[in-house]
Amino acid sequence: MKNIFFNICKLIFLAVIIVSCEETEYSIPELKPGLKNDCIKHSLGPNVLGQNIEFAYAMALKPEEGILLKAEVEASIAGAEGTYLENKSYYTNGSGINVGVEVGEASVSSGNKTTVTFNKDTCAATLRYFYKVPEEARGKMITFKFSATANNGESVSYEMGPYKVREMDMILDLVATNEEACYISISDMAVYNAAEAAEKPDNIDLVYLYRAIPGISFNHALVSPSAESQYLPEVVLPSNVNNKSKVIKAWNVQDQQLARLHYGVFVDDSDIEQIDFSNAADFAINMKKESGLWVETEDGKYRAYIFINKVKVDDSSEEMTLSLKRLQVK
Amino acid sequence: MKKIIKNIAVKKYVLPVSLVFLSLFLIIRCTDYPIDEDGLLITERAECYVSNFELLGTDFQTVRTKAPEIDTVAQTIHVEVFYGTDLKNLYPQFSLITDAKLDPKITGKVDFSDIENPKQWTVVSGNRQVRKTYTVFIAVQEISQN
Known part of the structure; x- marks a missing residue:
């Protein structure tokens, strides 16, 4: 009895193996008819004023069904000047380089809409959309509606968002030079020379200086105008430049938008808000490339994160290239 | 039949014996290493530096x-x-x-x-x-x- 049971089990087991090992021939999936579309957001990190939010919008239909006529993007808030939809469709060549192929007229923006009209006989394309965040969008939510039309009368659309636009401002690559353009204004997001600083002393929050002092590492420094003279050696400040800004040194905060390096770190509004400046210093010496500085202006109106992109010392000059994100907190 | 009786007897004593061992283990463990007010083990080490x-x-x-x-x-x-x-x-x-x-x-x-x-x-x-x-x-x- 036992033997019969085991034999039946063996047979079933063999049958299962035989059935499961049967080869199924691969066939290319059948494309469903009709115009199709898809979209991805390319840009990462907080959506900041004056910066681009980038999308890639793909649309296609079967060649025998027709060709593409028009691609359009409608933003809930009209983009700033510089907003555009690419008229090139990209593919990646054998060397990994993206090669653009022109498929339509240059995009036309009217109100909230940006349109590309196809002028090539094409049934598939991926267009990139660059939305420059306008002042009107500060602190608001924005949405996008991508749409495509084919010559067979079909049209499709794809909604993206909502995305929150941050309150912060951002500026890249300010260059401060030792003993020349060395007065940094957080409120103006600018660097001034002594004559300019004398005209707006209330706006000067930091002084950049470079000193090579034997025995210590002073080097590149960002110092509040009110700091002790030992941190401003041989510096003669323009009259009334005396703000007491608070600063906190940072390292390993290589914000991707400021550094334009792929660290995957982003400083957001909430990061700047949460920094505790009580008891903070008013000087930061020996600042290095890729280091950072959290700053609060004397009146507490602005807070910022400064990223040091580059420092340079040569025979003719010493300079620091810095980028910053600034948030008005009062 | 003897085998079955033997099995029942074993099963009867397994639980109480296990419980006794567990209690002993817990008592010994708690007695040897008490914890302080921070929840850290107080050990026998007197070194302090x-x-x-x-x-x-x-x-x-x-x-x-x-x-x-x-x-x-x-x-x-x-x-x-x-x-x-x-x-x-x-x-x-x-x-x-x-x-x-x-x-x-x-x-x-x-x-x-x-x-x-x-x-x-x-x-x-x-x-x-x-x-x-x-x-x-x-x-x-x-x-x-x-």
Whole structure:
């Protein structure tokens, strides 16, 4: 009895193996008819004023069904000047380089809409959309509606968002030079020379200086105008430049938008808000490339994160290239 | 039949015997290693010293110019920090002998700016019977006169 049971089990087991090992021939999936579309957001990190939010919008239909006529993007808030939809469709060549192929007229923006009209006989394309965040969008939510039309009368659309636009401002690559353009204004997001600083002393929050002092590492420094003279050696400040800004040194905060390096770190509004400046210093010496500085202006109106992109010392000059994100907190 | 009776007898005693062993294990475990008010094990170790000391700035980088001088007899730690170190916002880090703990606990930034009145921490041994108070002396790097 036992033997019969085991034999039946063996047979079933063999049958299962035989059935499961049967080869199924691969066939290319059948494309469903009709115009199709898809979209991805390319840009990462907080959506900041004056910066681009980038999308890639793909649309296609079967060649025998027709060709593409028009691609359009409608933003809930009209983009700033510089907003555009690419008229090139990209593919990646054998060397990994993206090669653009022109498929339509240059995009036309009217109100909230940006349109590309196809002028090539094409049934598939991926267009990139660059939305420059306008002042009107500060602190608001924005949405996008991508749409495509084919010559067979079909049209499709794809909604993206909502995305929150941050309150912060951002500026890249300010260059401060030792003993020349060395007065940094957080409120103006600018660097001034002594004559300019004398005209707006209330706006000067930091002084950049470079000193090579034997025995210590002073080097590149960002110092509040009110700091002790030992941190401003041989510096003669323009009259009334005396703000007491608070600063906190940072390292390993290589914000991707400021550094334009792929660290995957982003400083957001909430990061700047949460920094505790009580008891903070008013000087930061020996600042290095890729280091950072959290700053609060004397009146507490602005807070910022400064990223040091580059420092340079040569025979003719010493300079620091810095980028910053600034948030008005009062 | 004998086999079945034997099995039942074994099953009958397995549970009580297991419970007795578990209770014994728990009693022994709790008796040997009591815990202190911080939930840390109180052990038999009486050793009580600082094996290493680190001082970090707000950027979590060291501010020491060289290795700290730790005197376990005099119970002092001498540290020289870089010129321009923000003494009000430093994170001290102590490495202690096994099972020891620090009092008071370090919960965040410490203000070392009052150099005349150096900060003190007490190391408590693993058996919580020995307490040694260490004084941390900070010196700021000076500008070379050469």
